[in-house]
Ligand code: FES
């Protein structure tokens with residue numbers, strides 16, 4: 001066990017865990033940030049997506065010891081009032097079915113749109129195909145990313 | 154009798170109190186004959202009145218409604234309150250929904266499986282809304298001194314035209330709360346619905362998009378321990394011995410306990426338990442045959458020819474029909490086992506205390522969990538509470554209570570609150586799969602291409618009856634025999650979204666396509682002719698509504714411009730299942746020599762559509778699920794052990810692989826018949842038949858990706 005100091009959603013946290021513990025489980029079991037979901041644990045589904053210095057990463061395969069000084073953003077910290085353009089688009093398009101995958105979808109979409117504010121449909125599909133949705137809300141995810149892109153600037 | 158548990162009552166009362174509670178109405182999902190009753194806040198808080206749902210109207214106009222069924226993604230937490238609000242003429246913006254965490258001994262329709270929640274509750278929800286409206290109208294009539302019949306309502310407001318008086322519902326909520334509810338209430342004419350049929354956004358969107366702790370896996374309790382369980386690695390194994398010394402010495406591990414054939418590693422965090430489980434030394438011994446997929450193929454062939462079949466339906470003289478046939482068509486179809494793969498893996502919380510048991514988690518069958526807990530702990534069921542969380546998908550998996558039972562065992566053994574967590578690998582290899590099935594279809598045609606004989610034999614592994622003997626084409630063929638054989642296996646199976654029909658529909662609709670071709674007829678016309686026959690001179694009992702089936706076929710043909718699109722290969726499919734009727738047309742286009750599924754056009758008759766947005770997504774999601782599993786879903790076994798254990802080996806459909814899905818609802822004013830399942834069964838058939846048109850190769854086995862037609866295509 002070792003003490004890890006983390007910067008998450010612009011707040012300082014510390015967790016006393018083994019260094020190989022994936023960030024996902026530190027967030028969930030130690031820090032009470034359960035918005036980040038577990039779906040596969042092997043970087044296949046994207047449910048656990050968080051931002052590391054603004055880039056989308058799979059927290060289920062990221063050992064906490066590798067986070068270092070990087071700034072972590074989770075779904076809870078994506079916006080203060082839940083009004084990030086991507087979050088708003090998700091409501092407007094009424095994307096969620098069971099909802100379980102959606103935090104990961106939103107985090108992936110938000111990081112993608114920061115890099116590519118005006119994506120083509122093909123680019124959207126390319127960026128979002130790494131995230132599984134067992135309920136099959138893909139049509140609406142695609143639509144919501146378009147809506148978010150059209151409203152960002 | 155069913156009741157709301159304390160937490161739900163508390164949640165409800167909190168919102169109601171903030172709204173300045175005036176009118177409280179208690180009503181039930183579980184008893185059609187009992188009318189809604191006016192109650193007071195104190196009674197609800199004390200739990201002295203027993204209802205499974207309440208609505209309140211506050212002096213600030215806020216309407217609060219409890220939705221008692223578990224939400225697994227089928228949208229009832231939005232759709233149910235919409236029905237109440239419709240009859241109440243409520244302004245939807247002023248309606249708040251509370252999820253009831255039900256806690257009762259006998260709640261008839263707590264289960265969300267079988268697309269049954271909506272049809273089951275339709276009438277009762279409407280009555281509740283209409284009763285509340287009646288009370289408000291009568292309260293206003295008394296105060297204004299006008300006849301109640303002259304008062305109209307809209308958008309949470311009351312109007313009296315002659316006197317020009319008007320008021321918001323909140324103003325009369327308290328007075329309405331002092332009246333007695335009528336026992337016989339008149340419902341609206343369905344043609345005057347304003348809210349029902351509109352697109353209303355999911356009431357939980359904001360909570361979902363901001364990562365609120367809604368799901369079972371998100372439930373944490375102070376002092377709670379975690380448990381990761383090692384179950385037998387092969388179906389057919391039983392536990393022989395456990396050496397847990399190394400696991401117990403790992404950091405964070407509190408205990409390792411054994412029950413039945415399971416070994417639970419209990420500790421301070423999920424990760425610590427998972428790592429400690431890896432160093433368990435367990436020996437198993439064989440308790441049943443350790444089957445491989447090759448064994449299953451052999452078993453299928455053997456039982457298909459030699460099995461002792463149970464007759465499911467018989468009409469006319471099949472032998473004679475086949476003997477006298479001008480043409481006989483025969484084909485076999487096979488599907489593999491499938492895991493459910495809800496994105497939230499199984500998990501459950503249990504606390505076995507001195508005085509009772511507390512259970513919390515994502516289950517569709519709380520009663521099963523409660524009864525099992527009673528058996529394990531010896532407590533009477535009244536001492537066992539079950540709180541239902543939101544569920545990250547179910548697809549049938551959460552109809553079982555095995556994971557809840559595990560939590561009870563572990564908590565009892567370690568005497569602490571425990572959360573059992575399944576890893577994805579546990580979830581995928583843990584059983585209760587969609588059963589593997591092989592079908593043999595045979596059809597006899599006379600010289601005019603009329604189907605005069607039909608035979609279906611289903612052989613399934615732990616499938617129960619793998620046929621649905623009264624579904625189409627039964628009733629439309631004079632001589633028909635449907636029978637089945639079941640092989641019992643150690644591999645566990647259970648209901649999987651649209652049980653049996655999830656595969657049967659595709660096999661049957663693909664076969665019908667083969668028969669139509671052999672008869673030299675257009676697939677749509679061929680089906681319509683069979684249905685005409687079922688209507689005019691039915692063979693035996695017809696248990697589906699022929700007219701509704703014809704209507705969706707015609708609508709799908711019209712909307713897809715059937716048979717008239719250039720360069721587009723169309724495949725047809727229609728199925729009645731789970732009380733609704735769905736026809737689909739698959740469209741395949743060949744691009745650079747590669748056949749690609751571009752579109753599915755779906756015509757859906759699920760009766761009145763309550764929430765258009767939610768319903769549209771249910772259909773699209775069902776089609777995506779049906780197409781995805783037909784294309785890619787495959788679970789195979791070696792000596793009782795699944796070959797696939799996570800999403801790297803088991804392929805789920807992704808965004809870059811979906812067709813466009815174009816949905817059309819039939820508007821016929823019939824009471825809603827549910828939509829969680831019926832869109833899935835026809836999808837595979839529409840796809841297979843369209844691919845056939847493009848490639849001239851039949852897809853007779855799932856997953857399609859392994860079929861000859863797809864060699865070299867990914
Ligand atoms: S849980 Fe991390 S990608 Fe699936």
Ligand code: FES
Pocket residue numbers: 096097098099100101102132133134135136137226496545546
């Ligand atoms: S909404 Fe259920 S998994 Fe995506």
